[in-house]
Amino acid sequence: MKTATILLVIITVGLLISGCSRIGSTAKTPSTQTNTQTTADATGAATTADTTATDLTVDTTTTASPDIGTLDNVSVSDELPQ
C-alpha cells in the first residue's frame, strides 16, 4: 500500500509539472484527449493574457504619431512691379 501511495503521488506530481511546463511553453498542438485539450485551451488563455497585457499599450509617441507633417504652404510675394 505504501508503495502504491508513493506511486500515486509521483504520477500526480508528474501530471501537474507537465501541465505547468505546457503552460510555460504555450503549447500549440491540440490533442484529441480530453484532459490534454483542456490544457491546450488553458494555454490559449495564458497566451492571450500575455499578448493583451503587453501589446495593448498604445503609445502616442510611437504607433500613434507617424505624422511627418507637410510642406508649409505660406505664400510669398512673387508678383512683378507695376
Added chain:
Amino acid sequence: MNTTKWLVMLVMMLALTGFVMAEANNTDTNTTNTDTGNNDATQGQALSVRYDNVQCKVTFTDTQIDILKKYTTVDQTANEDKLVSDMSALKTLVDTTNKDGFDTYITNNIRPDLQKASQDLTDVKKNFRQYNVSNESRTAVITELKDAKNAYVACTNDKEIKMATVMETHMDNWNKQWGKIIDNMNKKNITMDDAVALQKEIDAKNTELKALIAEGNITQIQDFMQTYHDDQMHYPARFEISRLTGYKNKLAPLADTYNMSGKIDDINQKIADAEKYIQPGYKFKDGEFNNTWSDIRGIGQDMKEIAKNITDERINARQGKIAERQQKIDNRQQRLPNRQGRGPGNRNNNTGNGTVDSNSTNAGGQ
C-alpha cells in the same frame, strides 16, 4: 504528520509555484510590438525637407529685397534680420528632431514674419513708379525677379519631390513594422484582418506615389500628398483598432466562460464608437484626433483588465483543483495507518468472524 505527507505537500507546493510562475512568465513585458523601426530617421528627414522648403521661401524673399534695394530706397533690413533669426531657431528644432516645436514655430513665427516681409515687398512693387526708376532699370528689375522666381519654383518643386520620397519611405517602414506585429499576433492565433487590408491599401498608395515621383508631375504629387497625409492621420488608429479587435475576438470566449461577456459587449460598443472617426475621407474636427486616441487607449486598458481577471480566475481555479487533490491525498493518508495496521501479512489472522485479532498485528512477516 509523517514524512510521506510532508513530502507530498512540499511537492504540491512546488507544483503550484511552478504554475504561478508559468502564468507570471506569460505577462512579461515585450516591447517588440511597439518598436517603430526607422520612424525617427524619416521624421528627421521630413523636418529637414520642410526646413529646406521654408528656406526656399526665405531665400526668394531675401533675393527680391536685394534686387529692389538696388533700384529703390526701400529698407527691409528689419524683415531680413527677423528671417535670419527665425531660420536659425528653426534649424535648432530640426537638429533636435523636435517636430512639435517645429510646427509651433512655423505657425507662430515663420508664417507671420514671411507674410510681413511679403506684404512689404508687394507694397514696394505696387508703388514701383514712385521711385522714379528708368525704363531700362525697370526692365532689369523684372528680369531679375523672374529669374529669382524660376529659382524659387525649382527649389520648392525639388522639396515637393523630396517630401514625397520621404513619405513613401516613411509609410513603407511603418507598413513593414505593422507587418511584424501582424505576424507576431498570428503566431498567437490572433488575426488582424482589417490591418492586413490596411497594409495592402498603403502598399497600393506607395506604388502610386512612386510612379508620380518618377513622372515628376508636381501638381499631381501635391494633390496626392494632401490626400495621403489626411489618410495617414487615420492609419495608426485603424491599425490599433484592428489589433484591439483581434484581442477582443480571442478573449471573448474565455470572458464568456468566466461570466465577463458584459465587459466584451462594452468593448464592442467602444470600438464601434471609435471607428466612426477613422472612416476613409473623414477629417478630424477639433479635439477628435486626441479624443479618438484617448478612447483607443481606454479600450486597451479595459482589455488588459479583462485579460488579468481571466488569468486570476484561471489561477484560482487551478489552486482550487490542487487543494481538492491535496484534500483527497490527505484523506487517503489518514486511512493508510488502519490499512497498514491490517497489513497484507495479517490476512490469515482474521478470526473468521469478521474481526482482526489484535494480538496478531505485524506477525505476518515472522
